[in-house]
Amino acid sequence: MRHRSQSQRRSRLVSAPSRLRSRDLGSEVVAGLLQRPGRSALTLVGTVLGIGAFVAIVGLSQTASGQIGKDFNALDATQVTVTDKGAQSASVPTLDFPSNADALVDKIKGVIAAGVWWNVALGQSGVSARPGPAANGLPVVAATPGALAASGATVAGGVLFNLFHQDTAQNVALLSETAARQLGISNLEDQPAIFIGDDAFTVIGIISGDKRIPSLDFSVIVPESTALRIWGKPTSGNAAQMLIHTKLGAGQVVAGQVPVALAPRDPKLLKAAAPVNPAQLQRNVTTNLNAVFLALAGIAVVVGAVGIANTTLVAVLERASEIGLRRALGARPRHIAIQFLCESTALGLFGGMAGACIGVLGALAVTIDKHWTALMDPRIVLAAPVAGAVIGLLAGLYPALRASAIEPADALRR
Amino acid sequence: MSSGWTADGGKPVIRLTNVSYTYPGPPPVAALRDADLAVWPGEHVSITGPSGSGKSTLLNLLGLLDRPTKGTLEIDGMNLGHASERDRSAVRARQIGFVFQSFHLLPHRAAIENVMLAQVYADQPRRRRRDAALAALTQVGLAHRAYALPTALSGGERQRVAIARALVNRPSLVLCDEPTGNLDSATTNELIDLLSSLNADGSTLVVITHNPVVAASAQRQVIIRDGKLTEPEPADAA
Numbered sequence: 001m002r003h004r005s006q007s008q009r010r011s012r013l014v015s016a017p018s019r020l021r022s023r024d025l026g027s028e029v030v031a032g033l034l035q036r037p038g039r040s041a042l043t044l045v046g047t048v049l050g051i052g053a054f055v056a057i058v059g060l061s062q063t064a065s066g067q068i069g070k071d072f073n074a075l076d077a078t079q080v081t082v083t084d085k086g087a088q089s090a091s092v093p094t095l096d097f098p099s100n101a102d103a104l105v106d107k108i109k110g111v112i113a114a115g116v117w118w119n120v121a122l123g124q125s126g127v128s129a130r131p132g133p134a135a136n137g138l139p140v141v142a143a144t145p146g147a148l149a150a151s152g153a154t155v156a157g158g159v160l161f162n163l164f165h166q167d168t169a170q171n172v173a174l175l176s177e178t179a180a181r182q183l184g185i186s187n188l189e190d191q192p193a194i195f196i197g198d199d200a201f202t203v204i205g206i207i208s209g210d211k212r213i214p215s216l217d218f219s220v221i222v223p224e225s226t227a228l229r230i231w232g233k234p235t236s237g238n239a240a241q242m243l244i245h246t247k248l249g250a251g252q253v254v255a256g257q258v259p260v261a262l263a264p265r266d267p268k269l270l271k272a273a274a275p276v277n278p279a280q281l282q283r284n285v286t287t288n289l290n291a292v293f294l295a296l297a298g299i300a301v302v303v304g305a306v307g308i309a310n311t312t313l314v315a316v317l318e319r320a321s322e323i324g325l326r327r328a329l330g331a332r333p334r335h336i337a338i339q340f341l342c343e344s345t346a347l348g349l350f351g352g353m354a355g356a357c358i359g360v361l362g363a364l365a366v367t368i369d370k371h372w373t374a375l376m377d378p379r380i381v382l383a384a385p386v387a388g389a390v391i392g393l394l395a396g397l398y399p400a401l402r403a404s405a406i407e408p409a410d411a412l413r414r
Numbered sequence: 415m416s417s418g419w420t421a422d423g424g425k426p427v428i429r430l431t432n433v434s435y436t437y438p439g440p441p442p443v444a445a446l447r448d449a450d451l452a453v454w455p456g457e458h459v460s461i462t463g464p465s466g467s468g469k470s471t472l473l474n475l476l477g478l479l480d481r482p483t484k485g486t487l488e489i490d491g492m493n494l495g496h497a498s499e500r501d502r503s504a505v506r507a508r509q510i511g512f513v514f515q516s517f518h519l520l521p522h523r524a525a526i527e528n529v530m531l532a533q534v535y536a537d538q539p540r541r542r543r544r545d546a547a548l549a550a551l552t553q554v555g556l557a558h559r560a561y562a563l564p565t566a567l568s569g570g571e572r573q574r575v576a577i578a579r580a581l582v583n584r585p586s587l588v589l590c591d592e593p594t595g596n597l598d599s600a601t602t603n604e605l606i607d608l609l610s611s612l613n614a615d616g617s618t619l620v621v622i623t624h625n626p627v628v629a630a631s632a633q634r635q636v637i638i639r640d641g642k643l644t645e646p647e648p649a650d651a652a
Contacts, residue, residue, distance in 0.1 A: 012498070012500070013492045013493070013497055013501045013505075014500075014501045014505060016504060017500045017501075017504045018503045018506070018507035018508075018535040018537065019535065019537040020534065021534075021537070021540075023540065024534045031522070031523070034522075322518075322520060325514075325518045325531075326535070327479070328477065328479065328506060328512045329506065329512070329531060329534075329536075329579075330503050330504065330507020330508070330532075330536055331503065331507075331535050332499060332503045333499065335535065407479075409470075409474040409479040409480050412518065413470070
């Protein structure tokens with residue numbers, strides 16, 4: 001028999017203590033909240049408004065900070081384009097991107113994928129499925145594996161080329177679905193070959209749905225190193241570009257760092273275009289407004305928490321005789337406390353959920369009104385109910401303690 | 415007339431030995447002084463006394479809602495006067511059924527759900543609760559009103575629901591606090607009959623009342639006056 005280390009020595013007389021199973025707790029909490037549905041709903045108003053305002057403001061500021069013009073879209077917000085200014089004005093074919101450009105840019109914080117690509121100037125020669133003169137005008141694009149990753153191209157068949165192909169300048173090619181159809185290639189299993197000029201290439205993959213480099217959609221793509229080996233550096237009319245896929249909001253910072261990282265001797269040779277460049281004044285105004293609105297939302301959340309605390313406390317006092325009854329029926333103080341704590345947490349959770357919905361709808365309404373494209377980090381929406389539940393939990397602590405301290409004998413006399 | 419399904423044998427359901435209870439002052443008030451009482455399985459005991467005589471104090475002590483200042487309090491042979499809240503809660507859940515003057519039914523729940531509330535803390539398996547609750551309502555003659563809300567029930571019916579709730583866990587002791595205090599005389603008589611029939615079925619009843627008719631229906635009558643317990647007739651042992 002175990003002894004409890006308390007001031008009084010007590011041995012356990014009863015082997016099975018009274019219990020409150022989690023399913024029973026759930027039913028009791030739901031019943032408690034539905035007992036006064038109107039009051040429960042009104043209690044939520046503060047939390048809903050506060051969390052809704054938070055979600056809406058964060059969503060709107062994310063949307064606004066990714067907003068340039070009418071042709072803005074969600075892809076552009078996470079995209080930085082670096083152009084080779086030096087090559088555009090050079091008289092001979094030039095490539096100002098170093099050979100390890102992909103790896104250098106990958107190291108910058110906020111970069112998801114990056115790579116160099118350009119349109120290859122073939123001159124007289126063309127692409128065909130058998131040796132000899134070409135009948136079609138399919139363009140050829142040189143791209144690094146990083147550029148493929150950054151472009152968001154998906155594989156329709158076979159594989160993309162990788163660092164091995166790039167490092168060893170293999171004669172391999174990817175076809176867009178359009179090019180594959182024109183060349184009459186559908187089955188990759190017998191490793192079909194195509195000819196670009198006099199050079200044979202093995203087709204290893206077919207890509208589809210390219211999102212960021214539209215010209216890939218009707219091209220033949222070869223590794224950048226292979227293109228350099230066969231056709232040399234890009235001409236001034238088809239200067240190389242680098243495509244960088246960044247995390248949401250990282251565009252500006254990444255764009256500032258890339259030219260220095262790639263061409264430390266003469267960063268002016270490369271020009272990085274980031275998605276966001278609203279006027280500085282306008283940004284300041286927005287930031288100040290955001291701060292004010294966030295403060296207001298914070299106040300609303302606090303008011304919401306106080307509302308939950310107040311309602312729960314009132315409920316505890318109102319339901320004192322019910323608490324006395326539950327104690328008489330065998331509830332332990334902790335059972336009473338957890339029941340009220342769960343009620344307030346559930347209130348907060350529902351408030352957070354409703355707030356997230358209202359916030360998203362509010363942000364959407366403004367966005368649609370302004371003809372913007374809505375941009376919102378989904379984690380904000382998911383965090384809102386959690387935040388609501390935490391608010392409810394904190395708001396319920398004191399009322400729950402009060403409830404568990406109610407003396408059943410006094411409470412039952414009412 | 416002991417036995418049925420209650421605790422059997424020589425062990426009393428309740429045994430108070432030298433129990434005193436003093437409300438802390440100032441000034442301290444002795445509500446119960448050196449009380450001795452034994453209630454045996456299957457007995458029907460009434461406790462009567464004028465207002466302020468210590469009836470409520472005694473009920474709170476017997477129901478483990480309060481702790482004696484002095485003396486020992488045993489229920490089913492367990493010394494619970496100074497036991498942990500864990501043990502006392504478990505005994506309240508399983509071994510004691512309460513019937514209150516003001517019924518204490520949850521107004522938003524049907525009769526059967528009010529009965530089932532007593533099974534929650536006693537940790538009865540969920541699947542069997544509804545059947546057991548319906549059986550308890552049948553025992554008090556209220557099966558046909560199982561799904562009525564308390565607001566739709568008469569006073570007598572409400573008290574029957576409360577009695578069903580007290581019986582549903584088959585406790586060793588049913589403790590009634592002024593069970594007829596809120597009922598008219600006709601309903602009171604019905605309730606007296608119900609209590610007698612429950613006792614005949616084997617329930618051990620302790621009824622605290624100031625209604626002489628209710629008191630007289632019990633097999634043993636204990637009188638409390640100024641915190642002292644007396645029994646006019648010698649107790650007939652079970």
